[in-house]
Amino acid sequence: MKPTHSLVWETTGIHDAIIDSGLKIPKNERLLLWFDEKWSPKTNTFVTLEDIMVLGGFSVLGAPVTCQVESPEDHAALDELVHVFRSRSKKASLSAWMNIFKGTQNALEHEAFLAFWLSKYLFAYVKDTVLPETFRMAILLAKGRRIALTPAILATLYQDLHFLQDAIIDVMQGVGSYVVKGVFSTMYYAQAWIWERFSNVSPTGETRLARW
Incomplete structure (x- = not known):
């Protein structure tokens, strides 16, 4: 990265x-x-x-951590991240999340990495789980927006x-x-x-x- x-x-x-x-x-x-x-x-x-x-x-x-995405492109990225999260039985472990995206050249690899980072190191109120609450922040950070x-x-x-x-x-x-x-x-x-x-x-x- x-x-x-x-x-x-x-x-x-x-x-x-x-x-x-x-x-x-x-x-x-x-x-x-x-x-x-x-x-x-x-x-x-x-x-x-x-x-x-x-x-x-x-x-x-x-922007505050409660920021919202606005553009159609960002909404599509959010929908995709949420879809992947829900496909893991509504709980994606950090290791499983990393394995899905790491080295796959997925268009959302950077956003997924930032969601992983935010979930593990900053807002880890649920142990070893990627948090969907971080997805909007990850999308905006990946686009260069300061939070x-x-x-x-x-x-x-x-x-x-x-x-x-x-x-x-x-x-x-x-x-x-x-x-x-x-x-x-x-x-x-x-x-x-x-x-x-x-x-x-x-x-x-x-x-x-x-x-x-």
Whole structure:
């Protein structure tokens, strides 16, 4: 994808974010749980829009993630992606989705790739499943239209931080027996934020997501 579509990714402001998706950030669960205990859901302190934009390489400007397709061509592309999705018994695993399109020279290979990327790395609220909600974004991004992904990603992170914090409180009060660790948001941005600002818990002296 990169040799053919990197210019479009640059135009839409997702190039670095896509490249960073291949990074392996070692997850520090104890650090994240410590951070989450300090986080305030009322004020949404700590991680900001600027942090997500800088660390993740996303755009804060552009169409909302609830954008709609308008042209007949885009509607046809949407219909085709939805048809393929539904042909997988209304649930397409990420690996199955990739196998359908990868290397087939399908006219929608790029759109399918972007839907895969959005579903796996940014809005993974259903594990290992391509999300039809990403299809419109994928179609517009493939055409070079910028989408404001930063606010949506931050909102997803806040939601999971709140969810995780509730689980921690339940355990402390004896209501629950375990802390939910299987949140699917991009929690590694919170971890990178901690490493950026607290050198005493940072594994290196460097900064930015790629260096973590």
